[in-house]
Amino acid sequence: MSTHSSRLAARMMVAPSVVLLLIWMIVPLAMTLYYSFRLYRLLSPDRTGWVGFNNYLWFFNSPDFWLALFNTLALVGGVLVITVVLGILIALLIDQPVKGQGFLRILVIAPFFVMPPVAASIWENLFMHPQNGLFSAIARGFGAQPILFLEQYPMLSVIGIVSWEWLPFATLILLTALQSLSSEQLEAAEMDGASAFARFRYIILPHMTRAITVVILIQTIFLLGIFGEIFTTTQGGPGSASTTLPYMIFKQAIAAKDIGRAAAGGIIAVILANIVAYFLMRGLGRNLEN
Amino acid sequence: MGKIQLTKVRKAFGEVDVIPGIDLTIEDGEFVVFVGPSGCGKSTLLRLIAGLEDTTSGTIEIDGKDATNLPPAKRGLAMVFQSYALYPHMTVRKNIAFPLKMAGMDQAEQDRRVERAAKVLNLSNYLDRRPGQLSGGQRQRVAIGRAIVREPAAFLFDEPLSNLDAALRVGMRQEISELHQSLKTTMIYVTHDQVEAMTMADKIVVLNAGRIEQVGAPLELYNYPRNLFVAGFIGSPKMNFIEGAEAAKHDAHTIGVRPEHIAVGDGPWEGVVGLSEHLGSDSFLKVAVEGIGTLTVRAPGEVNAHHGDRIRLAPAGKIHRFNTNGMAL
Numbered sequence: 001m002s003t004h005s006s007r008l009a010a011r012m013m014v015a016p017s018v019v020l021l022l023i024w025m026i027v028p029l030a031m032t033l034y035y036s037f038r039l040y041r042l043l044s045p046d047r048t049g050w051v052g053f054n055n056y057l058w059f060f061n062s063p064d065f066w067l068a069l070f071n072t073l074a075l076v077g078g079v080l081v082i083t084v085v086l087g088i089l090i091a092l093l094i095d096q097p098v099k100g101q102g103f104l105r106i107l108v109i110a111p112f113f114v115m116p117p118v119a120a121s122i123w124e125n126l127f128m129h130p131q132n133g134l135f136s137a138i139a140r141g142f143g144a145q146p147i148l149f150l151e152q153y154p155m156l157s158v159i160g161i162v163s164w165e166w167l168p169f170a171t172l173i174l175l176t177a178l179q180s181l182s183s184e185q186l187e188a189a190e191m192d193g194a195s196a197f198a199r200f201r202y203i204i205l206p207h208m209t210r211a212i213t214v215v216i217l218i219q220t221i222f223l224l225g226i227f228g229e230i231f232t233t234t235q236g237g238p239g240s241a242s243t244t245l246p247y248m249i250f251k252q253a254i255a256a257k258d259i260g261r262a263a264a265g266g267i268i269a270v271i272l273a274n275i276v277a278y279f280l281m282r283g284l285g286r287n288l289e290n
Numbered sequence: 291m292g293k294i295q296l297t298k299v300r301k302a303f304g305e306v307d308v309i310p311g312i313d314l315t316i317e318d319g320e321f322v323v324f325v326g327p328s329g330c331g332k333s334t335l336l337r338l339i340a341g342l343e344d345t346t347s348g349t350i351e352i353d354g355k356d357a358t359n360l361p362p363a364k365r366g367l368a369m370v371f372q373s374y375a376l377y378p379h380m381t382v383r384k385n386i387a388f389p390l391k392m393a394g395m396d397q398a399e400q401d402r403r404v405e406r407a408a409k410v411l412n413l414s415n416y417l418d419r420r421p422g423q424l425s426g427g428q429r430q431r432v433a434i435g436r437a438i439v440r441e442p443a444a445f446l447f448d449e450p451l452s453n454l455d456a457a458l459r460v461g462m463r464q465e466i467s468e469l470h471q472s473l474k475t476t477m478i479y480v481t482h483d484q485v486e487a488m489t490m491a492d493k494i495v496v497l498n499a500g501r502i503e504q505v506g507a508p509l510e511l512y513n514y515p516r517n518l519f520v521a522g523f524i525g526s527p528k529m530n531f532i533e534g535a536e537a538a539k540h541d542a543h544t545i546g547v548r549p550e551h552i553a554v555g556d557g558p559w560e561g562v563v564g565l566s567e568h569l570g571s572d573s574f575l576k577v578a579v580e581g582i583g584t585l586t587v588r589a590p591g592e593v594n595a596h597h598g599d600r601i602r603l604a605p606a607g608k609i610h611r612f613n614t615n616g617m618a619l
Contacts, residue, residue, distance in 0.1 A: 192389035192436070193363035202388070206379040247544050274450035 007278035035263035042257035064240045064248060067271070069156055072244040076223040078159040079166055080216055085169030087215065088208070095178050112168035116228035123161045124150065124233045154234045154242035161229050170215045177211030178204065212289040217280060224273050245269050292443040292476030293318045293352070294339060299348035301334055308334050309500040311348065311473065316478065321470050324480045325487040326497035331509045332480045335446055335497070339478065340369050340446050352443060369446040370435035374429045376421040381416040405436040427458045434469070442475035451486065463490060484524055496520050518616035521546050527574060530585045542611035542619055549588035554595065557604025561585070563595045577603060
């Protein structure tokens with residue numbers, strides 16, 4: 001791939017897919033941008049026209065918006081902290097040589113195969129339910145009042161459910177990183193007098209930084225758009241307590257049938273995602289270099 | 291300060307006895323080389339001394355104190371690994387200082403020791419680089435630096451030169467020997483290369499299948515091998531073994547003649563040259579001798595014999611005699 005003609009041929013070969021992907025991205029983005037400046041309500045389709053930044057202003061003036069923004073970031077941040085910390089601990093644990101290691105690993109990975117609405121339903125009805133849930137049974141067993149998870153701590157409950165779903169992913173990536181660490185390095189550290197904690201702090205953790213970065217970047221992409229778990233459990237409530245930006249956009253589009261406002265919300269979400277991506281890459285990007 | 295005594299040390303992995311039982315004394319300041327074919331248990335023995343493996347039974351004493359159940363860090367030994375095992379995310383300086391940092395030494399003393407080690411090993415210009423930016427020989431030196439800053443009772447080397455190219459290997463071999471001359475610390479060195487063993491050791495321990503075949507100074511092993519295994523392992527090219535009628539003439543089951551102890555010219559043996567390698571200083575000939583078999587001959591460089599030539603050979607040096615059990619007579 002170094003001669004002039006082979007480079008040209010390569011570009012020609014790649015061109016169709018690049019063009020296709022560009023169209024794939026540009027057309028929806030342009031349409032969303034177009035609608036975000038239009039009056040477009042499905043309940044009154046005859047009233048149309050340009051409204052300037054009114055759709056955006058509605059979001060910024062809505063008291064729910066800032067809460068939704070906070071909730072979105074809290075969801076991403078909370079799940080990231082829980083999955084990375086627990087993921088490292090579980091990876092360390094299942095990396096130990098035990099009997100039935102293969103089966104154990106399948107068990108750990110299993111939650112990832114449960115689809116989001118099903119996972120949320122399981123948690124809502126089998127664990128968090130005030131009458132039938134396992135948690136309330138445990139609470140009653142101790143003579144305590146059952147905790148009303150989805151009413152009293154809706155956002156924390158959602159963070160808990162989403163963490164459960166994403167923990168296997170984090171664990172798996174971190175486990176492979178752990179397995180690629182040469183045992184001679186750990187033995188050398190042991191000879192050098194490093195305690196188990198020091199070996200973790202100075203050898204294992206630095207070795208895993210790249211994998212941790214990958215986990216954070218990939219999960220952030222997916223967590224910014226979390227919707228199904230909220231829709232299945234809290235419906236964004238009580239009130240707006242667990243409304244996130246995607247859920248708020250959904251409410252404008254499907255419940256209020258206001259496509260213009262929903263499009264404006266979509267553009268705000270794109271901008272938010274880019275801001276998050278910028279700070280993530282600035283903070284973590286150098287971990288991906290050699 | 292660095293005397294190591296092994297008593298009936300045994301190591302089994304499950305059902306398999308890797309080391310059935312070894313008694314060995316390593317004197318303070320000695321350069322001891324464990325040599326043997328791969329899988330002979332030499333690395334396992336080193337790891338037992340280091341404390342990276344638990345002994346199944348037997349005792350290991352370091353400086354007269356029982357160290358059998360001490361963790362590696364408490365034994366006061368330093369090890370250089372085959373893969374160097376440098377910490378890739380730390381600079382050379384931090385790599386070398388790591389054991390000192392773990393020991394809780396104050397920063398000024400750490401810096402002083404790192405600078406001194408770097409000077410000895412010609413690493414002063416590379417202290418702020420990472421291992422990934424160094425050549426193989428430099429990495430090797432960093433690994434040695436990390437070992438010497440601790441001022442250990444003994445150094446353990448696990449095939450440290452096997453990842454280097456031939457020219458560098460000779461250089462590093464001399465550097466390690468010089469290091470031993472200046473530090474006068476006990477060193478245990480594991481290798482499968484008998485040239486490294488012969489050139490570096492004060493004392494060679496030849497291992498085979500987890501057993502010690504012979505312990506001795508390099509020339510002692512060369513001149514007086516105790517059995518067929520040691521005779522065949524020490525010396526390059528390998529010693530020729532002759533059985534049958536020719537051996538019976540010397541009242542032995544097997545006789546061994548080193549290639550360098552066979553003269554070309556007139557003699558009792560006649561054969562056809564198969565392969566000839568002319569190195570300039572020497573010529574290695576493989577000669578098929580009637581009634582004896584193929585003999586390797588190390589002839590002087592000027593001997594001009596080629597494939598198909600008929601030549602006569604005579605033993606011109608010590609003939610080693612072995613009984614039916616392969617033990618020297």
